[in-house]
Amino acid sequence: MRRLLRTLLGVGAATLAVLAAPTAVTPVSAADAPYDVLVFSKTAGFRHDSIAVGTQAIRDLGAANSFTVTATEDATAFSTANLSRYEAVVFLNTTGDVLDATQQAAFEAYIGAGGGYVGVHSAADTEYGWSFYGNLVGAYFASHPAIQPATVRVEDRAHPATAHLSPTWNRTDEWYNYQTNARSTARVLATLDESSYSGGGMGADHPHAWCKTYAGGRAFYTGGGHTQASYAEPAFRAHLLGGIRYAAGRAKADCRPETGYTTLYNGSTTGWSQAGPGSFSNTDATLTSVGGMGLYWYSAKQFTNYSLKLDWRMAGDDNSGVFIGFPPSSDPWSAVNNGYEIQIDATDTADRTTGAVYTFKSADVAARDAALNPPGEWNTYELLVEGERLQVFLNGVKINDFTNTDPVRSLAGHVGLQNHGTGDDVSFRNIRIRELGTNPPGGNTTVQAEAFSSANGVSPYTKTGANGGQTLGYVDPGDWSAYNGLDLTGVTSFRSRIVSGGPGGTITVRTGSPTGPVLGSVAVPNTGGWTSFADVTTTLSGVPSGAQNLYLTFGGSGSGLFDVDDFTLVRSTGGSGTGPVRGLAGKCLDVANGGTADGTKVQLWTCNGTAAQTWTVTPNSTIKALGKCLDVSGGGTADGTKVQLWTCNGSGAQNWSAQADGTVRNPQSGRCLDVSGNNSADGTQIHIWTCTGAANQRWTLP
Incomplete structure (x- = not known):
């Protein structure tokens, strides 16, 4: 959010605009950097007559989308040297055992080095005796009914393979049943509605397309693509292209498995309210900001410990944000002054760019840039709130780790979306939440050590490998750091992530002041270098209950003793x-x-x-x-x-x-x-x- 004059809010609040027009065509993003794809279609079982047209379709997609295609049915192409030429390998309607042990080993090494895999249709009917492949593809084929029309329900509309689709996708194909459900190990992108056709065998949860990271690489699978006609369908071709772009690393997505979330918005605006001027249009289960500056907030409920996920897209150089931890109010400035904004605006300054906790903590910009899709493409945020700790994930990658130490603010409260102003056009989809209970799982509280309330001698130090991108550095004997208002109820031990290429020393945990009562002390060793992190832990005794001011005091001989990345107050609840x-x-x-x-x-x-x-x-x-x-x-x-x-x-x-x-x-x-x-x-x-x-x-x- 760029701060605007409060007088802009004098305009009356607009009601939510619910539009009936079709969604506008997604803006074209910048062309991908060129890459190479290997299409492999060897069969040792049933042979699909769609292989030739499927291969040509992928060639056509490559010609229009910056990748070259090499097509082969020669398994000797699976050598370490040859596979290194390709960013992705497509198994196009392969069947049976198609690779020998040496070729399998080469492919495993290719995936381990960050390669991409795309499985199309009967790729799931391939290599039953090779467990690595079974885990990579995600599920093996079990059976199928006759070719017929069916309804595909699109579950993830941020992934490049499914972002172009509406919530339901009606098409004709051969619909596979699988031996296992891929949901436990992959992000399910689309499922089959078994009530829409005959012969389904998996029940209410029938995955049809999914993605995952596996063994260092990326994998995408679609159950479609049996028929020749499939490869002439624009929507299926775009589906296939998105899967290839993800596998090749040209498009980012959150492909972590996902279960247990409750929908806050997926087309229905029940429970939502507009604060301040402007509005959000609502069409095709997509909210798009209009005017402002205002806030569209979920007024039906407040949240304490939770994982909030939502998909968002900028049209160009736009501005918006997700607000959390604010009290109910019809004034959007209440969210600004009492909550926290996780920014969406990739061109702003470090502490107010995409992924930043606006004006409070910058994102890890290098990690953010590596995970970010450009304007015109969808991205996924996860905002993980555990007590007063907020972790921000972009397309599955952690880009920020922030701990609230302001006793006036809290991460608990309402959540909302900002409509920043005319010309700032940002869209949102699939807003969902998983509540974690009244206390964080395990009851533990983790604090970023550099997020101190006050300190003596130490200061934050930017370091690769640190959670949140920084450590508490420049630690010398006699230095200390304070953390106000931490709830110590039930805390029984202290664990800290540290790093040291120096002499090491000790961390002493105290309350009240740098010379206050000692709760415990732990030795910090030289960890083998300033990039080699380790954990140290100690039990605590005489721990008072309730909110306390906690002090870490540092001892040792010499200077530059160690850095502290974070520390965790461990409670004895749960897991017992x-x-x-x-x-x-x-x-x-x-x-x-x-x-x-x-x-x-x-x-x-x-x-x-x-x-x-x-x-x-x-x-x-x-x-x-x-x-x-x-x-x-x-x-x-x-x-x-x-x-x-x-x-x-x-x-x-x-x-x-x-x-x-x-x-x-x-x-x-x-x-x-x-x-x-x-x-x-x-x-x-x-x-x-x-x-x-x-x-x-x-x-x-x-």
Whole structure:
């Protein structure tokens, strides 16, 4: 938001304009940087007669959209050297086993290096014995009825493969049923309405097109494309083009799995109110700003801890924002003065550009630029509010991490959209929210260390790899930082993400003043360099309840001791009990064959209620089964270090901490409990990996 004179608000508020006209054609964005696509159509089973026309359609799309096409049915094209030439590989109606072991390994390496995959129709009827491919495509074919018309329901209208579509898409094709539901590991873009045709076999939730990140690369799959006629349909061709652009990295999208959200707006404006002048038009389940400056706010309910997602698009150099944490009011300036705006305006200054918490904290501009789609294309925001911490995600990438320390303001309250003024044309779609309960999951509070209320000696330092882009730096003995108004009720331990290429030192946690009562102290080591982050943790005692002023005081010898990225006040609520630990695809953490020998493999397995899947969780401590502990092999800290069962010994290799995003972190390594390769097959090894918050790192504890 660019601040305007208050006199502009003297104009009477306009009512919401509900238009009946069709949505305007999406503005054409800048051309993509040229890239190369390999179309692979080898078959070892049923052969579709649409392969030739499908190949030609992709050639035509490439000629008009900055990419070249190489088409082949020769599997020897799957070599490391050859695949490196392409930004995306399209499996066009492949069937059966089409690659040998060497070719499979080359393709796995290609995806691991950031390559893109597009699966069309019977790509899901391919390579049943290759688990990597099965996870990449997302689901295997099960059956299909006869070719017939059906209704496709478009669930995600921000992804480039589906943004051009209306909420329903009626077309004729061969409609696949799948062996599993892709929703647990992919972002479902469109589903089939089984009531609109005969022969559906998946029920009310029948995914038809989806996208995902996997093993370092990007994947898009569509169930359409059986018939020759498909490739002459403009809407299907645009669908295919969007999938290719995403896989090739030319268009960004949030392809994280998504469940549990409640719709606030998807065409119906029930519960919404206009404050101030201007309005929003509403057509094709899309809100577009008109005039202003005003605010269209969800007046039906306030929210405390939540994940708010919404899709937005700028027409050009426009200005808008999403407001959160403001009280009910018919004056849009109430939101400005009492809440926070997450800005939409990519050309403004650093603290008021897209992704910034307007005038309070800049986005990580480099991360923002890498994740941002240009004007004319849709983007997705996630605003994750946990207590007084706000994390901003753009197209699935975290670009800001802000903690409110102003006792007058709060992140809890109403949410709304700004209509900034004439000529600032910004559109919104699919506004949805998932409430996280009255307290953040796990009850923990994380604070960015550089977001202090007052300090002595230290100051923020911009650093690559830091959460939110900055650390608390320039730490010398005797320095301190203060954080006012933190709720310490129930806090039992302190965890901090730190980095040090210096001598290290200590962090002492106090209340009231830099010399106030000591709650606990923790040693900070040299972490191996100024870019190698690690976690340190300590228990706290004598912690007072309620809002307190918390002080971190720093000790050691020398200067430039360490940087502090963030710290977490850990509560002993939640994640405490005995029972199954559920993860990817609803499967359970399992001790292989119920073995009790030290070193027994810990794996993912279909839940069966046995003792091998019965775990006792002690918060911020151990996870036990069969009388032994969940253990990181050799106390390792590298990505891929296996997790095993081992005699309990109280070491850091056996310490686990549940996080607010559902991950389970080993503080010693700073890494998360992870299902290897995002593979949901029974027997998949559990290991530790850099924390991403992806589906294969999210666990439900007893």
